[in-house]
Amino acid sequence: MSIKIGIMGYGNLGRGIECAIAQNSDMELVAVFTRRPPETVRILTDGVGVYHIDKALDFKEKIDVLILCGGSATDLPVQTPEYARYFNVVDSFDTHAKIPEHFENVDTAARANGNVAIISSGWDPGMFSLNRLYASAVLPNGRDYTFWGKGVSQGHSDAIRRIEGVLDAKQYTIPVEAALEAVRSGSNPELTTRQKHLRECFVVVAEGADKARIEAEIKNMPNYFADYDTTVHFITAEELRLNHSGIPHGGFVIRSGKTGMNGENSHIIEYSLKLDSNPEFTASVIAAYARAAYKLALKGDSGCKTVFDIAPAMLTLLSDEEIRATLL
């Protein structure tokens, strides 16, 4: 038995899914769909076809789970409800504020057609969400904190690149160590945006560009940088390529809570990720949830789900007996 997977969208995430499938012995890549001319897209797996997105429905009977690797801004709000009509689907929709609306749209489509859809899988939303939920259920008298980084923020890097005179840029979000320590102490601190994260920017500018103006524009940019302590380093294109071409990320979910009749005992639950490749890790989570979508569909389930709705046992290749004997 193998779970037949289709990938829709072949950027960093799609490539990550392809790699994840290769690591999961019960999964098989069946097709990659793209908006680009298929003949221009080279994938890593021998013998698997690349097709124009218009051909996806031809694969309705050949794919168990279609993984949607588009962006949350414009692709997934359309694609996930659309393809949930025809396929079991998994996405990593990550616009937190719009999740309820996305859920409803996908649920309607999936339910009406008897398919399973899992949205917002990945690590935040995803693994971090799970840890927020478990920790808050276990320690109701407590408070949780999420920190991101050290890692590359694509959105912030893009914002810098839009400044006149900037040729390229990479922005790292960095949790403030003192804030992490304050949270771990159990003191339940109130932390401002500035106290939680730093922003560090590596910027390549055009010859003769006004660096002082660019640095000021970055540091004063509303929403993106103005509320943070930001450092700007001007470097060469070569340095950027050599030292900043990775896409690392990670972060921390920490809950600090009290137990006892008078809250006399403190507890700290901490979950952290340190990731060399944000898209490959996100893809690895999605692959596990694709297995869950497949299992749920086999059981006759349907509708939209999130990581909260899915029993952990659904994610693994191992049998219930095996996990009780080896992991419990």
Added chain:
Amino acid sequence: MSIKIGIMGYGNLGRGIECAIAQNSDMELVAVFTRRPPETVRILTDGVGVYHIDKALDFKEKIDVLILCGGSATDLPVQTPEYARYFNVVDSFDTHAKIPEHFENVDTAARANGNVAIISSGWDPGMFSLNRLYASAVLPNGRDYTFWGKGVSQGHSDAIRRIEGVLDAKQYTIPVEAALEAVRSGSNPELTTRQKHLRECFVVVAEGADKARIEAEIKNMPNYFADYDTTVHFITAEELRLNHSGIPHGGFVIRSGKTGMNGENSHIIEYSLKLDSNPEFTASVIAAYARAAYKLALKGDSGCKTVFDIAPAMLTLLSDEEIRATLL
């Protein structure tokens, strides 16, 4: 609506359950059952009765979930299957090697009587098991490590107390920092028992006792200490009471894994607990799973479950809409 809880066994864990119920607004303590003469047992909650264990079946219609707080060695193997015939039950059975057998016994009893039973909830087994499962499902090409401590091991403390001339003792299990760092580096080290944990003992002896003999007996005790680097401190009863009367514990579950077509990217997933009170935290996890047992029973489910079988959303007091909007 409130979930009516009964507690069977009123030691540290039972008292922890009582405290946890007070923190969960949807739960209500209905009765405490004990093997001792009930009139000798004083509990913390006003207006709740303490009854002899023989009276438990009288509460069949008055209790939604019975929480079994006995020991894993002799109590739970008998009690959980027995009471699963009459009640929805939750236990924290923690003899890892015997979980499959316990599961089968409890499943048969619970299923035959239409009850839900959740076994082995707590933190290990429990929260640690969940993290081993999630992490291994997400990073199949990887390896996981569990470290315990710094914390009090009741079993090791008891073993020291059985030595001639020892009046009292407390043993701390301590993870070796260098081993934690090696695992976090992603190097996937092979670690011996001795390399992973230290054992530190605080021992009160009778006047005139032979300390050298006692120290040697501790350090050479098979299974308990012989495979570890152990330090022994002789202290007074007063020092033991002042500085070692807590029951802290905790630990780490770390998975280190690779992704990419050639395993070129490394990832570290780390979950850790730092607990002031082992029994109160264990009880807090059990309380959340008692809520899950109640919800599952309401839905008509039955049989034995573990943390692997239970969707995270079952644990919380919040609605599905609320958790999607606030925690995802």
